Amino acid sequence: MLACLSMALAAPASAAKIDDQFRTWLENDLWPEAQSKGISKKTFDTAFDGVEPNLKLPDLVMPGAKPTTPKKQHQAEFGSPGSYFGKIGAVTGGGRARAAQNARTLAAIEKRYGVPGDVVVAIWGRESGFGTAKIPYDAFEVLGTKAFLATRKDMFRTELLAALEMVERGLASPQAMKSSWAGALGQPQFLPTSFLKHAVDFDGDGRADIWNSTPDTLASIANYLVDYGWVKGRDWGFEVTVPEGVSCALEGPDQGKRISEWTAMGISRVNGKPFPASEARAEGFLLMPAGRSGPAFIVTPNFYVLKEYNESDLYALFIGHGADRIAHGDRDFAGTWGKVGGLYRSDVAALQRGLEKRGYDVGGADGLPGFKTRRSIGAWQAKNGEAATCFPDKGLVEAMR
Structure with a gap:
């Protein structure tokens, strides 16, 4: 049956045909693995009742097509630095108010986990506007679509199975499983595997509730950071x-x-x-x-x-x-952001491929100018007698084609 499915996915398909292929994939591919992990048929069927692939989500590869680097950057975190920090006032202004309102809880969290309350509050504000942001997507629609069609299918498949485990164990109802376009849940915007590993009950009601409980949300963020190695007493x-x-x-x-x-x-x-x-x-x-x-x-x-x-x-x-x-208090950086970050993601990927051909490690030609790409640009510029800027620009893209 899986061989037949792979043949079906080899040719371009209409939206209706993709829906049919998705249902076949759910029943013949995903369900056997979910069942082997202890997921009941009731939970599985309830989670996917009425769910169809959402073809408007970014980073999808349609059946029969080959993966390509997206032309545009969908994640603000990898766009223009100056624009990205333009929204910081709302987080810090609201953060001071929330820090005062939750001072006792934050003090208890810092005592237990060693993470400063201001760091926890900043994440809370950035991720969900302190719990006020609308999170409109059905997590099973998002994760199901991405596990079936995304460029990182294996990662989203793992998250989808974790989401089913959350429902199966009674940790969340299917109705509570609302997510971002990337499948992140609740006020701290945890992916399902992060919820299972890091979410904690801090208000003492017997369950970790990252949707409605402020203490649980804040403590879960701190626990996440500690689990990844936060060093108590050091600055960032x-x-x-x-x-x-x-x-x-x-x-x-x-x-x-x-x-x-x-x-x-x-x-x-x-x-x-x-x-x-x-x-x-x-x-x-x-x-x-x-x-x-x-x-x-x-x-x-x-x-x-x-x-x-x-x-x-x-x-x-x-x-x-x-x-x-x-x-x-609201002090800006002393340095200013230049007019950088305006390239298409596909242009940055082309630049990265050019550097790779010249023997530089850019961390992968994904169109995202991370530190390996930046320092490789600087090393190439210095080698070629240019002033090292360590950031992509149009001239570099053309030089690498």
């Missing part, structure tokens, strides 16, 4: 000035140095203060999310824990900076 990072003589290609979590060593190279905090003594003795990493066209930072391992929540430098930076503003 510091905005710095990087001298021209220090290469932007030194960026990345695999090129760490003691912060005192970065200081010896001429890197200093923008506010003129020395790094805290405890931080100076510890490891830090250079971060230049827009290359030479934006603010620069020395970040700690906690920055990369924040990236476990969303694999984007801008996201982790938004959370760290947002937490600082919640705690200390």
Whole structure:
């Protein structure tokens, strides 16, 4: 039966035909695995009652088509840095109010988990507007569609099976399983596997409720960070000035140095203060999310824990900076964002493929300018006698074609 299904998927199909193929896939492919994991037929049928593939979701590959890099970037976290931080005021203003309202709960969470309340609140605000954001999608529609058609089918299949497990175990009702377009649930926007691993009951009612309980939501966020290695007592990072003589290609979590060593190279905090003594003795990493066209930072391992929540430098930076503003007031970065980030994702992917052909490790030609791409650009520019900017631009795209 699976061989017949794969043959059916080989040719382009109409929406109606895709619906039929989806139903065949559910019954003949997904159901046997769900059953083997202890999912009842009642739970399975209820979850998918009336569900059809949502072909408007991004990053889908239609039956018979080949995966391609999307032309446009759907995730704001990988777009223009300046635009991304334009919304931070709503998170930090609302965050201060929520931090005051939940001060006792946040203090108890910080005592138990070691994660500052301001960090937790910043994530809460960014993910769901402190629980006020509308989350309109049916999780089984989203996860089912993506497990059937997305470029990362295996990942979404795992999440779909975890969502079924949540319902089967009575951890959530099918009606509560509303998600983002990416399948994330509740106020902390956990994927189902994250809910199963990290959600906690902090209000003492016997169940972890990330939909309606503020204590559970906040504690679950803190627990998530701790499970990924949050280091108690360390900051997330510091905005710095990087001298021209220090290469932007030194960026990345695999090129760490003691912060005192970065200081010896001429890197200093923008506010003129020395790094805290405890931080100076510890490891830090250079971060230049827009290359030479934006603010620069020395970040700690906690920055990369924040990236476990969303694999984007801008996201982790938004959370760290947002937490600082919640705690200390709305101060902008000292550095300014240049006019970068306007390229199509497909153009960045072309640039990455060009660098790969020249022997550079860009972390994969996915159209997302992560630290490996940025520092590879800087290394190529320096090798070719150009000023290293460490960020994609139109000229670089053309040079790599």
